[in-house]
Amino acid sequence: MRIISGIYKGRVLSRMPSQGTRPTQARVRKSMLQILEPFNKKKVLDLFSGSGILGIEAMSRGADNLISVENNKKIFKILNNNLAKICRDKDCKTVLMDAINFLNECNQKFDIIIADPPYDKYHYLEIFNKSIQLINKGGIFCMEMRKQKIDESIFRTKIYGNTQIILWEANE
Secondary structure (H helix, E strand, O other): OEOOOOOOOOOEOOOOOOOOOOOOOHHHHHHHHHHHOOOOOOEEEEEOOOOOHHHHHHHHOOOOEEEEEEOOHHHHHHHHHHHHHHOOOOEEEEEEOOHHHHHHHOOOOEEEEEEOOOOOOOOHHHHHHHHHHHEEEEEEEEEEEEOOOOOOOOOEEEEEOOEEEEEEEOOO
């Protein structure tokens, strides 16, 4: 996996184990990040971080701060290595914890929350409802998920084959 854009464009991330992981497809990642731009001076929360590619892409495009949350110890080690190798000059923090527990305990606010949970393990509204209390005014919640029917009166959606992303902006 390579960083698509920004100051780290072309940098390669450490390989992920093939079992139990589902990296975001490059075309979905590119589109998602273009929708979320600009990242300048933004504080980003990357839930279910995996390799960290979504958070690293945000930092590459100008985000000021990143917190990456991953609960798998083996994957967490890869996440830390990727951030140390690519974003060592940036304000990045990793947390080894279940993302839902992190959302329940967190007392910080973010401009962008990106969630890429394992498909079918969590309901999108569970993650969304716990995330919205942590989003600054004008901030955005973005989640990748398997294509399914969602409440389009709340979310904007983008569909890529069997994958979709949902987006919500905090206007209040």
